[in-house]
Amino acid sequence: MSTLVLVEHNNHTLHPSTRNVLAAALELGSKPTLLVAGHQCKTVAEQAALLEGVHAVWCVDNPCYTHQLAEQLGDLVCSVADSFNVILAPASTYGKNIAPRIAALLDVAQVSDVTKIIDENTFEHPIYAGNAIETVRVLDAKKVMTVRPTAFNPVTGNQSPCSIECMSQEFLSPNSQFLRHELSQSERPELGSAKIVVSGGRGLQNAEKFKLVEELADCLGAAVGASRAAVDAGFVPNDYQVGQTGKVVAPTLYIAIGISGAVQHLAGMKDSKVIVAINKDEDAPIFQIANYGLVGDLFELVPQLIEQLKNR
Amino acid sequence: MKILVAVKRVIDPYVKIRVKPDNSGVETQNIKMAMNPFDEIAVEEALRLREKNWATEVVVVSIGDDSSQETLRHALALGADRAILVRSTQTLESLNIAKILKKIAQEEQPKLILMGKQAIDGDNNQTPQMLAALLGWPQATFASSVTANNTDLEVTREIDGGLETIKVQLPAIVSTDLRLNEPRYASLPNIMKAKRKPLEVRELDSLALPLKQHIEILSVKAPAVRSGGVKVDSVAALLDKLQHEAKVL
16 A cells, blocks of 8 residues: 655745654555655755655655645646555645545545544544544545644654655646735744644734733743634734634643634634633633633733743 | 535534434434535625626525525525525535536536535535536635636635635636625515525436445544533642643643
């Protein structure tokens, strides 16, 4: 059995989720090949070749893949798909954009957000915002799946680099064109892979007061998240959103501040190891899943928390 | 220009779902159903494009049993011009839904297909991308802003690190994210008017599509229950617990 892992990257650095998807590939008991498609992405291929367990790296360096549009990547992956039984991508916006397109081109099903591998044909994944777990058997010989990164422990070891094969397939798609990026700049750890996440909700009242959440996060070296209410109210940008329609996180410690705990939000964080809730409404649903709850005014409690953390 | 919008009937997003005791699925009997929220946003976007005179007709399509007519009537009450129901009592997987929609798209020849980015029941986030692949059209997924020109669309997409703007040539497929717009409500007169708008019912079998099963659902279980913990009475007590009991600080 052979597996192709699509590597998410920005042409310079491998995205950390690659290590989690690689773990899933190794669990399938296969020899994984990592596909790095991009432009001037040689450093990414070199990083990929060092990951423990990687069998080979295929590097396709061509200007047509600079922004990794689904149309080109779909055609590229299909052109090499004959060599693989399984094609894996992270269940990020990158993987979700591409994997279904590949599956349809290959006329096979795609399983989204795999959280558990039972055997080579049987997988678990959450449905209904994580309120049910569906076990599916894939009947197609070739499997295309997106893997939920937080459900697999990342491969952390390194190996002496495996071979990097450079390829030059070019797929032009005149119907789709990249125009621009507006990326959020942050010094904090990435939300999807942070050990500690501090999230704020509607209870923060406005963007100015939301800074309290950021200040607490900085004391803890944590990433900052938000509920949809906080995003819609304009306190923070969209990509901070944790939940069914935002990011799924599973940090060691998740601190929910001024978040009631709607099912859509819980879908994105309920696999966190320890959950702390700070909310003035003692009946808020978030307390039903929080390991530690603190009932009270967040504008009093959070500054105290920051103060005491600084004094430790 | 014609816009096709695909809509799905799902359990209302505010309903707490229950897994069936035999693990065969989720209870849907006597449960409140609604149009998938992402699809409502797709309908709204189509209506706005018609109001800007970019589109001339908005056609909504759904695949499901007769109860999906209600979802289509809702779209008509919001302002869609006509509706198509592809009637099927089976539960269909994303790839087969994409194949059915491809057939409808080939007949209707829309310039734009709008769909929700995911249905909140299966959470798959697949059908728009699959349909784009089958039609050989460009795709703009997770759209939070759409600017329609004569022959192309500029679409801002929500990606993990922020936003990305791409340009796709028509015909194209756009899947909607939550922030694309705020859907309108149907007024009572419009609900009444919608009853007279055309709703064509087609049998899935009449489309003569070779559909096969790719996935078998073995079971649907409730997730592991996370039990509530304790409430602490002070910040100091919380820090103490985090440090010494949970050992996460």
